[in-house]
Amino acid sequence: MKIIVCLKQVPDTNEVKIDQKTGTLIRDGVPSIINPDDRNALEEALKIKDENDAEVVVLSMGPPQAKEALKEALAMGADEAILVSAREFGGSDTWATATILASAIEKIGGFDLVICGRQAIDGDTAQVGPEIAEFLDIPQVTYAKDLKLLKDKLQVRRFTEYGDYLIESELPALITAIKELNTPRYPTIENIMRTYTKEVENSIKVWGLEDLDVDLTQIGLKGSPTNVYKSFVPVKSNNSSIIEGADAKEKAGTMTRILSELNLI
Amino acid sequence: MDFNLNEYQIEIEKKARELAETYLLPTVIERDKEGIYPREAYEKLGELGFLGLPYAKEYGGSGAGYLEYALAVKEISKVEAGLGISFSVSTSLYCGPIYNFGNEFQKKKYLEPVLSGRSLGAFGLTEPNAGSDASGVITTARREGDFYILNGAKCFTTNGPLADYYFVIASTNPDLKTKGLSAFIVEKDFPGVIVGKLEDKMGIRSAQVSDMFFEDVKVPVENLVLEEGKGFMLAMKALDGGRIGVASQALGIAEGAFDIARQYLKDREQFGKPLFKNQYLAFKMAELEIKLDQARLMLFKATLDKDQGRDYSISAAKAKYVCTNIAMEMTTNAVQMLGGNGYMKDYHVERMMRDAKITQIYEGTNEIQQLIVSGNIFK
Numbered sequence: 001m002k003i004i005v006c007l008k009q010v011p012d013t014n015e016v017k018i019d020q021k022t023g024t025l026i027r028d029g030v031p032s033i034i035n036p037d038d039r040n041a042l043e044e045a046l047k048i049k050d051e052n053d054a055e056v057v058v059l060s061m062g063p064p065q066a067k068e069a070l071k072e073a074l075a076m077g078a079d080e081a082i083l084v085s086a087r088e089f090g091g092s093d094t095w096a097t098a099t100i101l102a103s104a105i106e107k108i109g110g111f112d113l114v115i116c117g118r119q120a121i122d123g124d125t126a127q128v129g130p131e132i133a134e135f136l137d138i139p140q141v142t143y144a145k146d147l148k149l150l151k152d153k154l155q156v157r158r159f160t161e162y163g164d165y166l167i168e169s170e171l172p173a174l175i176t177a178i179k180e181l182n183t184p185r186y187p188t189i190e191n192i193m194r195t196y197t198k199e200v201e202n203s204i205k206v207w208g209l210e211d212l213d214v215d216l217t218q219i220g221l222k223g224s225p226t227n228v229y230k231s232f233v234p235v236k237s238n239n240s241s242i243i244e245g246a247d248a249k250e251k252a253g254t255m256t257r258i259l260s261e262l263n264l265i
Numbered sequence: 266m267d268f269n270l271n272e273y274q275i276e277i278e279k280k281a282r283e284l285a286e287t288y289l290l291p292t293v294i295e296r297d298k299e300g301i302y303p304r305e306a307y308e309k310l311g312e313l314g315f316l317g318l319p320y321a322k323e324y325g326g327s328g329a330g331y332l333e334y335a336l337a338v339k340e341i342s343k344v345e346a347g348l349g350i351s352f353s354v355s356t357s358l359y360c361g362p363i364y365n366f367g368n369e370f371q372k373k374k375y376l377e378p379v380l381s382g383r384s385l386g387a388f389g390l391t392e393p394n395a396g397s398d399a400s401g402v403i404t405t406a407r408r409e410g411d412f413y414i415l416n417g418a419k420c421f422t423t424n425g426p427l428a429d430y431y432f433v434i435a436s437t438n439p440d441l442k443t444k445g446l447s448a449f450i451v452e453k454d455f456p457g458v459i460v461g462k463l464e465d466k467m468g469i470r471s472a473q474v475s476d477m478f479f480e481d482v483k484v485p486v487e488n489l490v491l492e493e494g495k496g497f498m499l500a501m502k503a504l505d506g507g508r509i510g511v512a513s514q515a516l517g518i519a520e521g522a523f524d525i526a527r528q529y530l531k532d533r534e535q536f537g538k539p540l541f542k543n544q545y546l547a548f549k550m551a552e553l554e555i556k557l558d559q560a561r562l563m564l565f566k567a568t569l570d571k572d573q574g575r576d577y578s579i580s581a582a583k584a585k586y587v588c589t590n591i592a593m594e595m596t597t598n599a600v601q602m603l604g605g606n607g608y609m610k611d612y613h614v615e616r617m618m619r620d621a622k623i624t625q626i627y628e629g630t631n632e633i634q635q636l637i638v639s640g641n642i643f644k
Contacts, residue, residue: 186280186284186313187313189313189317189333190322190328191316192276193273195270196275
């Protein structure tokens with residue numbers, strides 16, 4: 001079977017700072033990583049490959065340096081890597097991104113399963129996976145915390161805050177992975193030594209605008225229905241007050257009065 | 266000349282760091298306190314191929330080299346020096362002489378179980394009266410038919426209680442002093458192999474170090490490495506490799522303390538400004554970084570001498586001397602820079618300072634390194 005994993009290179013938000021003036025992330029000098037949920041997506045594909053005759057193709061949209069993330073995916077055990085990269089794709093929102101990725105997935109063709117991470121830590125939208133499924137017109141199961149491959153079907157435990165759903169789906173299908181799904185593997189030394197060479201880097205396919213069948217009005221900044229009106233960093237204000245009083249009873253009384261004035265109790 | 270690591274070396278270093286941060290960092294303080302060995306992390310290192318970095322694939326290695334191995338030991342030691350030394354003893358001191366001088370049978374049988382992480386190796390040279398002076402070894406091996414009968418005691422054996430295999434130096438001819446020493450591969454399961462008391466140490470507390478006793482242990486003759494009388498040479502060669510391991514461990518400790526100190530000097534404010542705005546502290550850090558760079562380059566030089574087949578005894582001795590001294594200096598300064606916090610366990614640097622001390626002592630004290638280097642100057 002053929003599994004396509006969509007992954008995104010993101011700044012390591014543990015080390016990211018925000019420009020107070022522009023409200024955007026300062027990306028300079030911040031290390032890039034494979035988006036954590038996407039790592040779970042890749043791991044699940046590799047687990048299926050460990051036990052079945054499967055081919056894992058990793059797909060990413062991004063600038064040329066996103067090859068680094070793809071290389072790491074190859075070191076973890078993916079068979080093939082494709083980077084979708086073009087100036088025209090810049091500024092894409094989730095709709096435009098999903099349009100482009102769905103088109104790339106159609107071009108790859110012959111797939112049985114698409115696995116995406118739930119959401120990327122730099123945008124937190126959780127929309128790209130589901131939108132790809134819609135564009136491809138295949139079933140989707142989001143928030144997968146467990147996945148079983150039955151004969152020609154998929155059984156997924158879907159996490160929700162009200163309890164888990166156990167869902168079966170025909171193939172091909174798309175699922176989005178959450179961190180509870182698995183623990184991503186580390187590449188072995190053997191794979192690191194095989195992968196981190198110029199030859200392997202050159203083997204990563206790069207698809208531009210001319211390689212994909214996409215409607216130019218649906219991609220890039222102009223094709224994106226989402227407009228960022230304004231982004232800002234919430235100002236942390238310290239307006240706490242300490243309730244004074246002779247004893248605990250008096251303090252508790254004052255506290256009760258304040259809370260009821262605020263309609264909190 | 267090229268001072269740059271290549272792509273996969275950078276990646277190996279990065280992955281070793283990630284492993285250490287994931288598997289070791291959250292629990293390292295507790296293991297230091299209780300003296301618990303991080304077995305799961307050790308096994309993981311074996312599974313992924315880190316333990317076998319310097320050796321060929323046909324013997325269970327990963328087919329990289331000593332430079333890659335040094336990077337891995339360094340990154341592990343940055344978080345937990347106790348595992349760093351266990352790794353070094355297993356891979357350098359135990360596997361090294363078998364890999365370089367053992368016969369095909371010994372290499373096939375005794376390397377893979379250790380390099381895969383299923384087991385550990387240990388090295389038995391030191392005895393109560395044979396430390397820097399190996400001529401004091403009184404453990405004996407007496408030939409009897411197809412066996413040698415081993416009797417004696419070893420001390421300070423790193424990995425002693427955990428190992429399944431030991432590289433043991435014993436005398437086959439006490440009259441010949443060091444020329445009468447021979448080397449044997451001893452299995453834990455040979456009757457008469459006894460693990461003695463566990464040492465309660467100042468630092469590297471998660472490493473398991475013990476006495477070892479051999480009471481009429483029957484060692485098959487095929488477990489003699491090379492021939493009788495080669496034990497001293499084999500031990501010295503093993504220690505040359507071990508010194509690269511210890512230098513890497515020490516450099517890791519130093520880099521770890523440096524990183525913590527840098528962060529602290531940026532975050533901590535006193536007198537209305539971050540500590541690093543005090544030129545005394547900033548210059549101190551500059552001085553320490555320069556020394557760290559010196560140490561790093563000397564370590565890399567020693568590993569390249571080894572990887573490129575040159576004699577590396579002298580460069581390994583120099584690297585061990587420089588790396589371990591900066592480890593002590595860096596960690597002592599880090600504790601001072603962190604002030605009261607630095608003295609507390611939560612901030613890691615006090616552990617690093619205790620860990621650093623042993624690196625100036627084992628694998629040949631730094632005075633022995635000076636003896637080696639001066640011997641070479643005046644030979």
